[in-house]
Amino acid sequence: MKSSDHIGIIGGGIIGISTAFYLSGLGHDNITIFEQCGIACHSSGKAGGFLARKWCDETDLRGLARASYALHMELKSEFPDLDYRCVDTFQVNTSERRSDKSDTQTPIKWVAEDHVTATKLLDTSDHTAKVSPKLLCNKLISVAKSRGVKVSISKVVDVKKSDGHVTHLLLSNDSEYVPVDILIVAAGPWTTKFIHQHFPEYQLPAPRAQTRAHSVVLRPRSSVGTECLFQYHTTTSGTVDPEIYPVADGTVYVCGEVDYVELPDNPLDIKPDSAKCDDLISQAGYAANCLSEAEVVTKQACYLPGSHDDLPIIGRVPESRNVWMATGHTFWGILNGPATGKCLAELILFGKSKTCDVAPFSPDRFL
Ligand SMILES: Cc1cc2nc3c(=O)[nH]c(=O)nc-3n(C[C@H](O)[C@H](O)[C@H](O)COP(=O)(O)OP(=O)(O)OC[C@H]3O[C@@H](n4cnc5c(N)ncnc54)[C@H](O)[C@@H]3O)c2cc1C
Structure with a gap:
């Protein structure tokens, strides 16, 4: 490829942004991110x-996750204002039934003991961390912009091809086709549909079901610690497993409650199920009383970018000469975003990735 080649990236989430950040860091600056709503307007901002260094060790994600955890630490050193903090992580088992306090003393000061049946340290602050995804995306995009990367708030609705090459993109707010030399599709859960529609020759299998997850941001009246909690809450009808992450600004993020409502075309049309958000607040209240009485700052929902085999898809679209894709990061897209972006940048610029081996994630595996 030539240094003047125009790289178009579809998607202003962590994957598209990290790719632009590392491509521009490696010296390529003729890049435009096309994002239909706004930077980090979907999962990457919600x-x-x-982040966990070792939690993917028993899976195919090991190399990617370890490399990406190390990149997050590099980013934290370079940009101290990211709200990155190393945290201890606990499993907290709770029950609707009141427990006998004498049996269940917890080391976490802000956790209520009256409904906790067990606590277990899952990992220490040497190996687990918490970052603000929105701040991270905003920081990476502002650095990328300072290196010449452009952001176009527009939806890509069509591609023009010639001889196996994508040559132009058509934007929803423009009647002209924009020329591109290389296209990267990093459109999160919309990627599969986009590839099916515009590259039908590559029969990418559809993900099993588009998973929607809910989250709430709470502002408790009393202060909480820094520990991240993986809660197992037993009710009369079964067990649910919300995740509870204190944030540096004093709020607490709680997520869980998945369902399978059809993905709308526009992220701004995603409406959370308010009752599911209320359930999250009530469940979290069994772990820490201050959460059930907290001010509710946000109720929201967003979709996980899935794939047919639940692994990321990173690499060149088969049958195409200049189209690349990066998606399918499910629950670990913030963790694995930086290494995905860096590997993709190396593949495109140098023909191979030095950061880690992404061959297991090649789109070729579905042929
Ligand atoms: C509730 C919840 C909690 C999570 N917590 C964590 C966590 O703690 N740690 C972790 O590592 N991961 C977590 N994840 C996963 C993580 O959020 C995702 O894997 C990651 O954000 C995916 O990033 P993305 O860039 O692929 O997609 P997205 O963030 O969805 O970005 C894709 C973008 O593409 C744009 N787009 C789509 N089509 C077009 C088009 N045609 N033209 C222009 N733009 C287009 C969309 O508007 C969107 O902004 C969580 C996910 C959820 C749902």
Whole structure:
């Protein structure tokens, strides 16, 4: 490729942004991110931002996750204002039934003991951390912009091809086609649909079901600690497992409650199920009383970017010469965003990725 080549990236989430950040860091600056709503307007701005160094070790994600955890630490050193903090992480079992306090003393000061049946340290602050996904996306995009990357708030609705090459993109707010030399599709849960529609020759299997997850942001009246909690809450009808992450600004993020409502075309049309958000607040209240009485700052929902085999898809779209894709990061997109972006940048600029081996995530595996 030539240094003057125009790279178009569809998607202003963590994956598209990280790719632009590392491409521009490696010296390529003729890049435009096309984002239909706004930077980090979907999952990448609504995620918890929990990071774990070793939790993917028993899976195919090991190399990517370890490399990305290390990149997050690099980013934290470079940009101290990211709200990145190293945290201890606990499992907290709770029950609707009041427990006998004498049996269940918890080391976490802000956790209520009256409904806690057990606590277990899952990992220490040497290996788990919490970052603000929105701040991270905003920081990476502002640095990328300072290196020449452009952001176009527009939806890509069509591609023009010639001889196996994508040559132009058509934007929803423009009647002209925009020329591109390389296209990267990093459109989160919309990627599969986009690829099916515009590259039908590559028969990418659809993800099993588009998973929607709810989250709430609470502002408790009393202060909480820094520990991240994976709660197992037993009710009369079964067990639910919300995740509770204190945020540096004094709020607490709680997520869980998944369902399978059809993905709308526009992220701004995603409406959370308010009752599911209320359930999250009530469940979290069994772990810490201050959460059930907290001010509710946000109720929201967003979709996980899935894939047919629940692994990321990173690499060149088969049958195409200049189209790349990066999606399918499910619950670990914030963790794995930086390494995905860096590997993709290296693949495109140098033909191979030095940061880690992304061959297991190649789109070729579905052929
Ligand atoms: C509730 C919840 C909590 C989570 N917590 C964590 C966590 O703690 N740690 C972690 O590592 N991960 C977490 N995740 C996962 C993480 O949020 C995602 O994996 C990640 O944000 C996906 O990033 P993305 O860039 O692929 O997609 P997105 O953030 O969805 O970005 C894709 C963008 O593409 C744009 N787009 C789509 N089509 C077009 C088009 N045609 N033209 C222009 N733009 C287009 C969309 O508007 C969107 O902004 C969580 C996810 C959820 C749902």
